[in-house]
Amino acid sequence: MSNIFAMVLAGGRGTRLEGLTARRAKPAVPIGGRHRIIDFTLSNCVNSGLAHIGVLTQYMAQSLTPHLSAWNRMSRNAEVMTLPAGAGQEYAGTADAVHQNRNLILQLSPAQVLVLAADHVYQMDYAQMLQEHRQRGAQVTVGCIEVPVSAARNFGVMEVDEAGWITAFAEKPESPRAIPGRPGVVLASMGIYLFETGFLLKLLAEDATRPHSVHDFGRNVIPGALADARAYAHRLRYIRRPWTDGYWRDVGTVDAYWETSLELSGTSAPLDLDDPAWPIHSPPLDATEQRRDRRSDSSIANDADVRRSVLFPGVHIGAGVWLDGCIALPGARIAAGCRVRNAIIDENCRLPPGTVIGMDLDADRRRYPVTPNGVVLVAQ
Structure with a gap:
C-alpha cells in the first residue's frame, strides 16, 4: 500500500x-x-x-x-x-x-x-x-x-x-x-x-x-x-x-x-473501537487524557443516575443528576439536581442547578435547537 x-x-x-x-x-x-x-x-x-x-x-x-x-x-x-x-x-x-x-x-x-x-x-x-x-x-x-x-x-x-x-x-x-x-x-x-x-x-x-x-x-x-x-x-x-x-x-x-x-x-455496539485487528486510534483529546475508559477523567456524583449516555473526559456530573440518552462532550458541567433526557451538551457548556431538558420540547425550543427527532442541542 x-x-x-x-x-x-x-x-x-x-x-x-x-x-x-x-x-x-x-x-x-x-x-x-x-x-x-x-x-x-x-x-x-x-x-x-x-x-x-x-x-x-x-x-x-x-x-x-x-x-x-x-x-x-x-x-x-x-x-x-x-x-x-x-x-x-x-x-x-x-x-x-x-x-x-x-x-x-x-x-x-x-x-x-x-x-x-x-x-x-x-x-x-x-x-x-x-x-x-x-x-x-x-x-x-x-x-x-x-x-x-x-x-x-x-x-x-x-x-x-x-x-x-x-x-x-x-x-x-x-x-x-x-x-x-x-x-x-x-x-x-x-x-x-x-x-x-x-x-x-x-x-x-x-x-x-x-x-x-x-x-x-x-x-x-x-x-x-x-x-x-x-x-x-x-x-x-x-x-x-x-x-x-x-x-x-x-x-x-x-x-x-x-x-x-x-x-x-451500547453493549451490542456494531463496531468494536478497540478491536486489536482494527482499532480506532486517536491522539488524546487534550493533554490530560491518557486513559481509554469512556468515562475517564470524569467526575460523577455517587447518587447521580446516568443511563445509556456517553460521557467524555473532563465531564462533571453533580449530585442527584438524572441523565438518559445524553452525550456530554469534554468539559461539560451538569450541576446538582439537573434532569436531562435525549440531549447533547457541547464542550465546556454549563447547566445550572435544577435545569430540566427533554421533558417539555416546546419549552426547550424557546431556549435551544431541537431536532426533528426531539434531540436537544445545548451549545455555546
Whole structure:
C-alpha cells in the first residue's frame, strides 16, 4: 500500500450539525467518548498500511490542525500531512481541492490515489478495495453500501450491471431506481473513490475548464466519466465478517450524530473501537487524557443516575443528576439536581442547578435547537 496516496477531504462546513460546528470543523467534532470523527478515516488508512495521507482542510481549519499534528507524531509508519488551500485561495469543491494539490500528487508519483471523506463513521480495509480494483482492471472504483430508497436523496446513487460495473451515477436523485430484484433498496456511494493516478489527473484537468461545473466528485467528475471509464462498485464489508455488509454512518445531522454516538456506546455496539485487528486510534483529546475508559477523567456524583449516555473526559456530573440518552462532550458541567433526557451538551457548556431538558420540547425550543427527532442541542 506504499504506492497509494490517500487524500482526505476535511474542508466542509457541516452546517446541518448546527451549533456543533459553529466553532469547529465537522471532522473535529468529538464522538465515541474519546475520538473525533476524522479518527475513523485516519485509522482505516493506518490500519490498511497506507504510508502517505494528506488531509485537505478549509473551514475552521485551526480546530483540526493540532489534532492532525498529533496524528502525525503518533503514526510511526505513516505520514499525515495537513493540506490547506494555497495563500489567498479556497477550495471550490471536492474535486477542485484535489486538483489544487496536483503538484504534490506528481511529486509523490503514486500508482493510485484514494479520495476519502473525513466525516463518516465506519471500519474498512482499503487494501481489499485496492485488490478488487486491480483485479478488475478498473480506472476508478467507488465504495458503496445499500440504503433504503427513502434515504437516497442524501447520497450519490449508482446503478451497476451483473458484474459490478457502474452504468449510471446520480448525486442525491429525486427518484432513484432500486437495485434489480431488491425493491426499496438502492446502491449508494460512500464518498470513497480509488483512481488510477493518470486517469484522475486527466479528469480533474478537464473538470477545471468547465465553467458550469461545481467541481464536485459526486455531481460532476464521476457522472461525467462513466461514458468512457471502467468504473467499478466495491461494497463495504465487515472486517471480521467479510461476507456481511459493513457498518457505515454519515453523521451529517444532529439526529444522525446522536443516534450513532449511542449505537457505538451500547453493549451490542456494531463496531468494536478497540478491536486489536482494527482499532480506532486517536491522539488524546487534550493533554490530560491518557486513559481509554469512556468515562475517564470524569467526575460523577455517587447518587447521580446516568443511563445509556456517553460521557467524555473532563465531564462533571453533580449530585442527584438524572441523565438518559445524553452525550456530554469534554468539559461539560451538569450541576446538582439537573434532569436531562435525549440531549447533547457541547464542550465546556454549563447547566445550572435544577435545569430540566427533554421533558417539555416546546419549552426547550424557546431556549435551544431541537431536532426533528426531539434531540436537544445545548451549545455555546
